[in-house]
Amino acid sequence: DIQMTQSPSSLSASVGDRVTISCRASQSINNYLNWYQQKPGKAPKLLIYGASSLQRGVPSRFSGSGSGTDFTLTISSLQPEDSATYYCQQSYSVPLTFGGGTKAEIK
Amino acid sequence: EVQLVESGGDLVQPGGSLRLSCAASGFTFTSYWMHWVRQAPGKGLVWVARINNDGTRISYADSVKGRFTISRDNAKNTLYLQMNSLRAEDTAVYYCARDWSPAIDQWGQGTLVTVSS
Numbered sequence: 001d002i003q004m005t006q007s008p009s010s011l012s013a014s015v016g017d018r019v020t021i022s023c024r025a026s027q028s029i030n031n032y033l034n035w036y037q038q039k040p041g042k043a044p045k046l047l048i049y050g051a052s053s054l055q056r057g058v059p060s061r062f063s064g065s066g067s068g069t070d071f072t073l074t075i076s077s078l079q080p081e082d083s084a085t086y087y088c089q090q091s092y093s094v095p096l097t098f099g100g101g102t103k104a105e106i107k
Numbered sequence: 108e109v110q111l112v113e114s115g116g117d118l119v120q121p122g123g124s125l126r127l128s129c130a131a132s133g134f135t136f137t138s139y140w141m142h143w144v145r146q147a148p149g150k151g152l153v154w155v156a157r158i159n160n161d162g163t164r165i166s167y168a169d170s171v172k173g174r175f176t177i178s179r180d181n182a183k184n185t186l187y188l189q190m191n192s193l194r195a196e197d198t199a200v201y202y203c204a205r206d207w208s209p210a211i212d213q214w215g216q217g218t219l220v221t222v223s224s
Contacts, residue, residue, distance in 0.1 A: 001169075032209050034209065034210040034211070036152075036211075038152075042216075043202055043214035043215065043216055043217060044152065044202075044211075044214055045214075046207075046210050046211065046212050049207075049209055049210035049212075050209055050210075055210075055212070087151065087152055089152070089210075089211075091208070091209040091210060094157065094166040095154055095166070095167075095168045095169070096142075096154040096157070097154065098151055098152040098153065098154070099151075100151050101151045101152075
């Protein structure tokens with residue numbers, strides 16, 4: 001199974017800050033990497049697919065990069081509504097696997 | 108509007124069985140592969156199973172293989188998860204989700220399964 005490791009596990013930043021979340025795969029997954037946002041009590045929401053493609057309707061302050069084993073989710077200017085947990089997920093092979101999550105808080 | 112509505116979650120004793128359903132609407136159900144993903148209380152997301160359009164290609168997580176069965180009724184636009192030999196560690200919110208390769212693009216609201224005596 002492909003292991004997905006996210007860092008940090010939590011972060012606290014101010015409105016307007018640039019935030020980056022890292023995700024590392026235990027083997028190359030090409031660009032089969034997706035990012036989701038989940039707010040408490042809600043279902044996950046797709047933000048980025050194929051490592052860098054922005055899902056329709058997602059604000060452009062979200063961006064993704066990387067390929068192979070190392071990936072990054074960037075929020076260019078953190079907003080209050082971005083307080084959530086973010087998960088990476090590989091879709092290169094089954095079993096599909098998720099990272100452990102990064103909880104983002106607003107200072 | 109795409110809708111995925113799960114039902115069937117309940118409190119069940121260890122060793123018991125439960126069947127979850129997911130009613131799909133707002134899209135052509137037969138065109139999409141589907142998934143079940145679960146989330147234990149306060150924990151992260153864990154993929155459970157996947158089924159292709161016509162139900163002929165199925166994959167499971169090792170943790171549920173041999174105990175859970177994913178299936179679909181395309182005439183009823185409904186996805187199922189039959190869960191047998193339930194364990195305490197199966198306690199979670201179970202999400203039905205739509206595959207939009209390479210990602211999962213639509214999720215239901217989830218249904219809670221609690222395994223406890």
